[in-house]
Amino acid sequence: MNPSYPSYPSSRPRRLRRTPALRRLATQVRLHPADLILPLFVREGATDPVPVGSMPGVVQHTPETLRKAATEAVQAGVGGLMLFGVPASRDATGSGGIDPNGVLNVALRTLRSELGDATVLMSDLCLDEFTDHGHCGLLAADGSVDNDATLLRYAEMAVAQAAAGADVVGPSGMMDGQVGAIRAALDGAGHTDVAVLAYSAKYASAFYGPFREAVESSLCGDRMSYQQDPARSVDEALREVALDLAEGADLVMVKPAMSYLDVVRRVADAVDVPVAAYQVSGEYAMVEAAAARGWIDRDRVITETLTSVRRAGADVVLTYWATEVARRLSPR
Ligand code: PBG
Numbered sequence: 001m002n003p004s005y006p007s008y009p010s011s012r013p014r015r016l017r018r019t020p021a022l023r024r025l026a027t028q029v030r031l032h033p034a035d036l037i038l039p040l041f042v043r044e045g046a047t048d049p050v051p052v053g054s055m056p057g058v059v060q061h062t063p064e065t066l067r068k069a070a071t072e073a074v075q076a077g078v079g080g081l082m083l084f085g086v087p088a089s090r091d092a093t094g095s096g097g098i099d100p101n102g103v104l105n106v107a108l109r110t111l112r113s114e115l116g117d118a119t120v121l122m123s124d125l126c127l128d129e130f131t132d133h134g135h136c137g138l139l140a141a142d143g144s145v146d147n148d149a150t151l152l153r154y155a156e157m158a159v160a161q162a163a164a165g166a167d168v169v170g171p172s173g174m175m176d177g178q179v180g181a182i183r184a185a186l187d188g189a190g191h192t193d194v195a196v197l198a199y200s201a202k203y204a205s206a207f208y209g210p211f212r213e214a215v216e217s218s219l220c221g222d223r224m225s226y227q228q229d230p231a232r233s234v235d236e237a238l239r240e241v242a243l244d245l246a247e248g249a250d251l252v253m254v255k256p257a258m259s260y261l262d263v264v265r266r267v268a269d270a271v272d273v274p275v276a277a278y279q280v281s282g283e284y285a286m287v288e289a290a291a292a293r294g295w296i297d298r299d300r301v302i303t304e305t306l307t308s309v310r311r312a313g314a315d316v317v318l319t320y321w322a323t324e325v326a327r328r329l330s331p332r
Helices: 012-019 020-026 063-076 103-115 147-165 178-188 208-212 234-246 258-270 283-292 298-311 322-329
Strands: 037-044 059-061 081-085 122-125 166-171 193-203 251-255 275-278 317-318
Touching: 012 020, 037 059, 037 063, 037 103, 037 322, 059 063, 063 081, 063 103, 063 322, 081 103, 081 166, 103 122, 103 147, 122 147, 122 234, 147 166, 147 178, 147 251, 166 178, 178 193, 193 234, 208 283, 234 258, 251 258, 258 275, 258 298, 283 298, 298 322
Parallel strands: 037 081, 037 317, 081 122, 122 166, 166 193, 193 251, 251 275, 275 317
Antiparallel strands: none
């Protein structure tokens, strides 16, 4: 140390930043294709893929393009696929979700036969895509969402999805007791091996806006009476997670991701099952919109967002960029 400058530091974090090789060695959070799950939309009766305006690069698939996109994702090494259906018609009780010939169940069967066990097939287990009122549950006479009547419907839906080939069902409706009801129904129908990815801590978020275009949601109003209030403390999320685990959840999810990294961290510290985080449609749209204007470096921002979600403790990330990022990570 230079004696005339006693304040020169001996501890220098910059030593490990000097060269790309040093930085690579010092990396502690690494993205891997298998940690990424690709959400996919399939539209009943579509003959051409329909672009989702607020999600540039994302489409509502036809059965044929769904198969292609799924195969490409699997070839790129992504860890799994999460399927959402866009039905041609809707009704008050969301019967399309239970119908074995409903768009989502047909897509599950198609991909199961196409892909075998090469990937993890997951299905969104919720009524909002199938109801004409757009809520995630059945409505009571007064227009409120009827929790316990909805559970019966979710139970039927779980069995239909399992029968169609889902490895994992993803209840995203935030009804109390949904995981327990689904687990019991799956077990009762002999689907003991089908896992439940619980959307445990799902917030009533404005970041879902573009998704609602993607599924052509007919929702008026909001989901504040069942999804979590962003203004509650993280303790409420931990309570939701604990309930879901007690009811038999195999994996738990926090959603959205980027504005809820504190929740991701606390959940990851609290549980011993894999933790998922959903980088939702609005997070995707913001980055794409800013990048299209040349305001941010798109690829670097994508990597940075995914890295921060993993650094916060998520084991897996649902992201609409899954295939692209997986390819970038393992160039071939
Ligand atoms: C509900 C559901 C939603 C999303 C996934 N499942 C929307 C909502 O709760 O309103 C949002 C996903 C996204 O924004 O990317 N079935």
